[in-house]
Amino acid sequence: MTTPSAPNTPLRIGLLGTGPWARNTQAPALAGHPGVRLSGVWGRRPEAAEELAAAHGTKAYSAEAGVDELFAASDAVAFALPPDIQAPLAVRAAAAGCHLLMDKPIATTVAGAREVAGAAERAGVASVVFCTLRFAPETARWIGEQAALDGWFTARAQWLGALYAPEAASEYAASPWRREKGGLWDVGPHVLSVLIPVLGEVTRVTAAPGPSDTTHLVLRHTSGASSTVTLGLGAPVAAAGVEIELRGEHGVVTLPEWGDAVGAFHGAVDALTEAVRTGVAHPCDVRFGLRLTELLAEAEARAGAETRADAGPPPAPGV
Template identity: 90%
Template sequence: MTTPPAPHTPLRIGLLGTGPWARNTQAPALAAHPGVRLSGVWGRRPEAAESLAAAHGTEAYTGETGIDELFAASDAVAFALPPDIQAPLAVRAAAAGCHLLMDKPVATTVAGARELAGAAERAGVASVVFCTLRFATGTAQWITEQAALDGWFTARAQWLGALYAPEASSEYAASPWRREKGGLWDVGPHVLSVLIPVLGEVTELTAARGPADTTHLVLRHASGASSTVTLGLGAPVAAVGMEIELRGERGVVTLPDWGDAVGAFRSAVDALTESVRTGVPHPCDVRFGLRLTELLAEAEAGLLVSRRL
């Protein structure tokens, strides 16, 4: 395990990425966190890195050498990059002794996620995967409370966005990986990060295709409970929404409003800091990120098989 910073010493966290997620969520959360010093911003486009770094009073890094320079200036690194760019860079960061604050999914191939998990284990670095609902103020405690209860019978989850509707205007719609992989890979990790701690590991998975990029999943969990999940980014604007409902011996409960992304990311930073300080792995670490990738890849493979039938 890498040596943690001395008590009361701010954790130096570098940020890789300059897109909308970095600008809107990660950079503001890191710059304002009292226990953190934003040690720099790396971007593929020098002007974007310089602009975001200047906005938050830190250094800009670019190019291949800039990546290693940021690692050297940081105790940990946060990623706001497409998953299959994130994964190999995180392997490099772990080898450089940097703790990891990953975005979901950690990769879109099982091989990439497995290599990352192995690199983090070999380096002895702490890691947290930012699945928003696991860290948001409105939902994190709710998940913990439901996970402590027995007797859940079934769950129903739905997350539909309208990124690609003609009348929609989201800067996240420009993301090539998001358009290619769809709601299964983008919002699927969020839903699974709620269902798995409450209902248990997924033991059976069936996937079916819906309209546009919509994917339907039927899951069986280790507890014996089942769940159904609907995921998509291409719904009509009037159809968007997110809800998760649990039914069991104690009745019916629904996921509360989760709040804002900046606050949730700040809590993920707290979780990483605690894991660095104590050496205790967080439940939502790169090993959990690997498991999510395995499940999403299994679902995607099932969709391909059904398309050929």
């Protein structure tokens, strides 16, 4: 449990990462938050760190020693890094006494996620995992309203991106980890962060591969409800979109539109600040991030088994 901080004291938050996500979302949200002081920017590329830091009036840090210097100058750190670079740095940050504002997924291995959760628990630091829909004001309110109701029967969710369509020309398409792990790991956390608070913990996962990087999931929840989920980044532009629908005793409800990512990240900063101030853990913390990683790893393994089954047995030796 975290030690409550002094009221009205700006939280010094350092930013790790200088890519498009950091440039477009985290940096402007942190620099513009009234309860936060952006204490610095660290990047693996010194010139990128210098450029992003200068754009927001803060100090640039780079190279190995710079990470620890940023930790020392910060109360908390926000991450805009690939998950398997983020995870070991988060362990170091927690050991240095920094609260954690992590991107999803917190790691792409269960072992890596467990190390982060363990480090945060040992250090007693607060943590928040930035699942966009949990913190965008419009969708956060909707999730809370549906979670307060009983009697949900089933849910259907689709999150299809067109990141790799030639006409999309997205700067996020260049991400190696995203291309390797696909929509399951990139947008799966967003969908699960909606379904679990409303329908309950996932007790059973079935998964099958679809076209391109698409993965189809069937989930069973502790409430007794089931949900079906389709996730992918390689859809045609005309097929892309996000839908989450709940059906139950109260009828049919659908996820509302939400604002921009900067506003949602602002909400995540608010959540971390509140957890630091009160010492009360947020539901979407690194322990929840660990659970998401466990579910995604299980789904990946099950979908992989289906792919191998479709391919048939390997050829006999010498054939």
